[in-house]
Amino acid sequence: QSVLTQPPSVSAAPGQKVTISCSGSSSNIGNNYVSWYQHLPGTAPKLLIYDNNKRPSGIPDRFSGSKSGTSATLGITGLQTGDEADYYCGTWSISLSVVVFGGGTKLTVL
Amino acid sequence: QVQLQESGPGLVKPSETLSLTCTVSGGAISSSSYYWGWIRQPPGKGLAWIGTIYYNGSTYYKPSLRSRLTISVDTSKNQFSLKLSSVTAADTALYYCVRQSSLRRANFDYWGHGTLVTVSS
Secondary structure: OOOEEOOOEEEEOOOOOEEEEEEOOOOOHHHOOOEEEEEOOOOOOEEEEEOOOEOOOOOOOOEEEEEEOOEEEEEEOOOOHHHOEEEEEEEEEOOOOEEEEEOOEEEEEO | OOEEEEEOOOEEOOOOOEEEEEEEEOOOOOOOOEEEEEEEEOOOOOOEEEEEEOOOOOEEEOHHHOOOEEEEEEOOOOEEEEEEOOOOHHHOEEEEEEEEEOOOOOOEEEEOOOEEEEEOO
8 A cells, every 4th residue: 555645547538638646644745845757558657747846858748747735636638648657656755764656547548 | 868777687586685786877876966776666566666875875775675675886887786685576576776866855867677576486
């Protein structure tokens, strides 16, 4: 069982928008920055969002991040079939002294 | 462009030591801006951080693995390594080496392709 809670799966049609939630506590998300990763099948995970809402160079603005209190959200607009992947949130846990990840959310673009 | 490449045996016997090396190219491992770490993914499960090292040798490990884990760095070869002793089937996983921000501990901006390590007799 992961320290950060994500929905196991989400789905939406091409062109639509989807959000993925990541719920934690004051000892992790509540007091640290959140990152988001995209894990396409057969490839290495890719950093999508860092510092709650910043995008690394090369990441399209279809991807966005936000944080409020002890929860974070990843938003993806203009869904494409190539966005089908597992998405993970991650942050530092003060109480556990570890980097913690969510259990991952599988995105299906119908 | 920074690249990371894991290497090491794909099969380890129970109770033995798992050893992996990550070779970094396109950037100096001795950069003060980054840490270097290991993350694993057991089959069918999510990502799990293992531990991290700085170029000067300072480390921090996942507490549950601390008694079995050693991460070291060789700046002359631009490599860092992982050793996990007394392995069991629970250590079977895809192991990734990563570059980690020194300011944001959950920022892993470069990843190796990953190497599958199976613990089996």
